[in-house]
Amino acid sequence: MKIFFSLSVFCMTASVMSLPAFADGPAMPNSARICSTCHSFGAGEAPKTGPNLYGVFGRTAGTSEGFTYSTAMQNSGIVWSDETLSAYLENPRAYIPGNQMSYAGMRNPRQRAEVLEYLHAATEPAE
């Protein structure tokens, strides 16, 4: 009886622990939830109001397939990195005047770092 009990506890724990396998990608911090209302992150996912961000690091701004960007974004010539993304997210309108992302900006540097860390995990191929 004791063995049966511990076995069923083990099974319950195992099934609870395997739950995250059903969720898509890494856990999303609250600071990145706002981004996910307009952006998808995974390979091959459809764009939403904003472009799909898969592979965004190292990519030239305005070049994700299947999304129609503003001329300002297409002509910016920016290559996305931790530095350029952090500057853009801090104040999107000032960094690329005329771009169409309706997002006021994230002034808190710690929150931006958290979002960037999540973006790396969510938009780069898993190892």
Ligand code: HEC
């Ligand atoms: C209200 C919708 C909305 C929200 C919220 C939003 N975005 Fe965007 N984002 C857009 C749109 C639309 C564009 C395209 C802008 C353009 O073409 O001028 C864009 C562009 C971008 C780009 C450039 C992509 C490329 O392919 O060049 C990045 C990177 C980005 N957003 C990241 C973020 C992150 C990170 C957040 C959260 C902090 C966020 N966005 C929040 C709508 C949004």
